[in-house]
Amino acid sequence: MMTITIHRGQNQIGGSIIEIASETTKIILDAGSELDEEVPVAPQIDGLFTGQASYDAVFISHYHGDHLGLCDQVLPGIPLYIGEKAARVTNAARRYLHKPEYPFAAFYEAGRTITVGDFQITPYLCDHSAFDAYMFHIVCGGKTLVYSGDFRSNGRKSFSHLLHRLPCADALIIEGTTLSRATVPPKTEVDLEQAAAEIISQTNAPVFILQAATNIDRIVTVFKAARRCGRVLVQDLYMAEVATAAGETIPNPVTFSGVRVFITNGQNGRYELLDSKYRNTKIGRSGIAKQQFVMCVRPTMQNYLEKLSEELPFEGGILFYSMWDGYKQKEDVGSFLRFMQSKGVRVIDLHTSGHADAKTIQTLIDDVDPKYIIPVHTENAVWFQQCEGRTIVSDQTFSLL
Numbered sequence: 001m002m003t004i005t006i007h008r009g010q011n012q013i014g015g016s017i018i019e020i021a022s023e024t025t026k027i028i029l030d031a032g033s034e035l036d037e038e039v040p041v042a043p044q045i046d047g048l049f050t051g052q053a054s055y056d057a058v059f060i061s062h063y064h065g066d067h068l069g070l071c072d073q074v075l076p077g078i079p080l081y082i083g084e085k086a087a088r089v090t091n092a093a094r095r096y097l098h099k100p101e102y103p104f105a106a107f108y109e110a111g112r113t114i115t116v117g118d119f120q121i122t123p124y125l126c127d128h129s130a131f132d133a134y135m136f137h138i139v140c141g142g143k144t145l146v147y148s149g150d151f152r153s154n155g156r157k158s159f160s161h162l163l164h165r166l167p168c169a170d171a172l173i174i175e176g177t178t179l180s181r182a183t184v185p186p187k188t189e190v191d192l193e194q195a196a197a198e199i200i201s202q203t204n205a206p207v208f209i210l211q212a213a214t215n216i217d218r219i220v221t222v223f224k225a226a227r228r229c230g231r232v233l234v235q236d237l238y239m240a241e242v243a244t245a246a247g248e249t250i251p252n253p254v255t256f257s258g259v260r261v262f263i264t265n266g267q268n269g270r271y272e273l274l275d276s277k278y279r280n281t282k283i284g285r286s287g288i289a290k291q292q293f294v295m296c297v298r299p300t301m302q303n304y305l306e307k308l309s310e311e312l313p314f315e316g317g318i319l320f321y322s323m324w325d326g327y328k329q330k331e332d333v334g335s336f337l338r339f340m341q342s343k344g345v346r347v348i349d350l351h352t353s354g355h356a357d358a359k360t361i362q363t364l365i366d367d368v369d370p371k372y373i374i375p376v377h378t379e380n381a382v383w384f385q386q387c388e389g390r391t392i393v394s395d396q397t398f399s400l401l
């Protein structure tokens, strides 16, 4: 028997905490914080966040805060599992931000089964806007379960390759983020690369990009577009640290010749870091002004960009806005975009979702062929009612007998 309890994240997007229990073993899939939380507050789950530790393990599917934001509040003694590259990226970001690293106990690997008590858990690498993201296939007492985590089919990893490998299961816990949003077919990362290259090739003026540093696929997209147009990718130190942690195949200033790195202030040891690790690829403001570049920028860089614009006019330039559209409503993002526009820079949207569209969701359901579907990470769970021949579970607790 396997009992599934969705502690949080069933009829909402974010804050995912899922429990899978047998008679003798209890594990948690994702320990996420709420999307709008400044300081993550753990819900009352005895044995996980409070009291005596009574769970056997926590498996984190990927490093977005809504899946791992509470992992430093998990009681000591409960081991935290995550992918090794995901751990490196998220802890590089935390070090840069002077936050304590997350205390991961062990790393799982794609296709390698880990046994925890009654459960056999096998991770499957999937594509998402977080790097090194996974689905889990779980076996317990002859019953099987797949947890989709967050996924998509429009990135650079082959979705059909994943479908080929992922076994069927009796039950599927699946995300439905996009089901309450627009239904246009999503662009692929390759579409974005092509669009960006075409736009960049039409100008000699400066090109900027505003994106999440931890969206590693997007770094690849922007690097390829820049390279096609003979431009260097100029990363800020934060992105350089994250990209370097992601591995040598990801565009970063250490192993890629077309990538340079800059800082906007040298406080908190950042100049020392730049000077040691990136001695050969660091670039200053006047160096940037002499380059044909695509430069990664963020709202905190307004003063630096003001000075750069005195050396190199931005008129006719382009800023690719490469994040979720909703963030434009945030005050710092909105005023930054207005600042760039006041310098004569055109803001162009260049983004695609990190989440599966309805067709991709249906394809995963057909492939896993579950008897039971447990929708999570969605505001439109009723969408799943159309899946014929399957039982849609809306209870918070459900036993697979």
Ligand SMILES: [Zn+2]
Residues within 6 Å of the ligand: 062, 064, 128, 130, 150
């Ligand atoms: Zn995610």
Ligand SMILES: [Zn+2]
Residues within 6 Å of the ligand: 014, 064, 066, 067, 150, 377
């Ligand atoms: Zn998520």
